[in-house]
Amino acid sequence: MALMQSLLSFSSSSSSSGLKMSTLKSVTDLIPTHNLPNWLTHDDLSPGPKIHGTKLRVAHLGVPGSYSEAAAGKAYPNSVPLPCKQFEAAFEAVELRIADRAVVPVENSLGGSIHENYDLLLRHRLHIVGEVLLRVRHSLLALPGVRKEHLRRVLSHPQALSQCEHTLTSQMGPNVRREAFDSTAGAAEFVAANNLRDTAAIASAHAAELYGLQVLEDGMEDDSGNLTRFLILAREPFIPRTGRRFKTSIVFAGNDREGPGVLFKVLSAFGLRNIGLTKIESRPHRSRPIRVLDVAEDDILRTAKYFEYIFYVDFEASMAEVRAQNALAEVQEFTSFLRVLGSYPMDI
Numbered sequence: 001m002a003l004m005q006s007l008l009s010f011s012s013s014s015s016s017s018g019l020k021m022s023t024l025k026s027v028t029d030l031i032p033t034h035n036l037p038n039w040l041t042h043d044d045l046s047p048g049p050k051i052h053g054t055k056l057r058v059a060h061l062g063v064p065g066s067y068s069e070a071a072a073g074k075a076y077p078n079s080v081p082l083p084c085k086q087f088e089a090a091f092e093a094v095e096l097r098i099a100d101r102a103v104v105p106v107e108n109s110l111g112g113s114i115h116e117n118y119d120l121l122l123r124h125r126l127h128i129v130g131e132v133l134l135r136v137r138h139s140l141l142a143l144p145g146v147r148k149e150h151l152r153r154v155l156s157h158p159q160a161l162s163q164c165e166h167t168l169t170s171q172m173g174p175n176v177r178r179e180a181f182d183s184t185a186g187a188a189e190f191v192a193a194n195n196l197r198d199t200a201a202i203a204s205a206h207a208a209e210l211y212g213l214q215v216l217e218d219g220m221e222d223d224s225g226n227l228t229r230f231l232i233l234a235r236e237p238f239i240p241r242t243g244r245r246f247k248t249s250i251v252f253a254g255n256d257r258e259g260p261g262v263l264f265k266v267l268s269a270f271g272l273r274n275i276g277l278t279k280i281e282s283r284p285h286r287s288r289p290i291r292v293l294d295v296a297e298d299d300i301l302r303t304a305k306y307f308e309y310i311f312y313v314d315f316e317a318s319m320a321e322v323r324a325q326n327a328l329a330e331v332q333e334f335t336s337f338l339r340v341l342g343s344y345p346m347d348i
């Protein structure tokens with residue numbers, strides 16, 4: 001209980017972010033597919049017994065064959081997948097108790113951060129309860145009989161397109177158009193369903209099997225170690241422990257007193273306690289994007305405009321450790337808000 005309190009005591013109000021929580025536009029934002037055991041009905045929206053017995057329901061982006069589905073399966077092998085059309089629908093499915101967990105990507109070793117999910121972490125009040133690292137191997141998929149020289153267009157999720165950018169250019173030249181799609185597997189399904197003979201999809205070899213496409217080229221990613229990191233989200237926090245390798249994710253904004261030096265002070269609070277940082281991300285402070293300050297230059301008072309940020313930091317310690325609690329107590333002195341997004345076991 002004391003641990004739970006120490007975790008929650010740092011979850012201060014993020015009203016300063018001014019970001020409003022939106023609601024699921026309709027249940028159709030969750031994709032009904034042949035793989036879903038049941039079509040979701042109005043009754044599923046109310047809290048109650050789990051609709052699939054005791055199995056965990058895991059919301060993820062994309063139709064069957066997406067990488068998010070693979071990450072959800074790696075985290076929870078015997079779960080019921082709940083495909084969603086957008087990342088936000090996966091967050092909302094957990095909030096509305098349609099799903100027990102959501103598995104969403106936050107960063108890729110080639111493509112970098114998936115900013116949308118950082119913003120959603122702040123807008124929604126879910127807890128990070130775990131992480132999954134997935135090796136992502138992309139293939140170039142087309143209808144049977146289609147050859148590379150027939151292709152005029154390649155469809156995929158923007159993250160996948162960016163992970164294959166150099167390989168795509170070197171193999172197909174600059175004239176093949178890249179077009180963004182909801183998910184990699186969704187792109188494969190679209191090519192197959194519309195019988196597109198001048199269009200390929202970048203997706204997994206598993207998606208090729210599911211939608212009857214051929215693999216024109218394997219290993220399309222620009223680096224053979226391509227990894228995506230996913231977060232597992234739940235309504236309740238994971239109770240942190242010691243004795244296992246833990247990561248803690250926090251989000252904060254500097255307070256008015258600190259000004260531009262806030263980041264240095266926050267990072268020192270971890271450095272002085274020998275706590276390693278594994279990730280830092282900054283996003284615009286949407287409710288106060290610019291701060292105007294008076295600055296002296298050659299004895300003349302001028303005004304300077306500073307961009308304001310929300311910072312996300314992951315550090316390698318559990319909230320059950322005193323050094324992590326002390327670091328956050330110090331960080332709190334420099335911030336207008338500070339929230340612990342989760343303290344969870346590392347995927348190693």
Ligand SMILES: O=C(O)C(=O)C[C@]1(C(=O)O)C=C[C@@H](O)C=C1
Nearest residue numbers: 066067068105157159183184228
């Ligand atoms: O499109 C998919 O298949 C997804 O699951 C999304 C996603 C992403 O957004 O990063 C997941 C993993 C890969 O990095 C590429 C795409």
